[in-house]
Amino acid sequence: PEGDPLILCFVDFANVNCAATALSALQ
Incomplete structure (x- = not known):
């Protein structure tokens, strides 16, 4: 889908x- 790059950026x-x-x- 065309939205994949945007979704991947959001997830990242x-x-x-x-x-x-x-x-x-942790610190």
């Missing part, structure tokens, strides 16, 4: 936020 952005949150919690 969400994953980055989750990773940052996890790292902050």
Whole structure:
């Protein structure tokens, strides 16, 4: 679908936020 690139970008952005949150919690 044409929306895939946008969806992938959104998912990637969400994953980055989750990773940052996890790292902050571990520290």
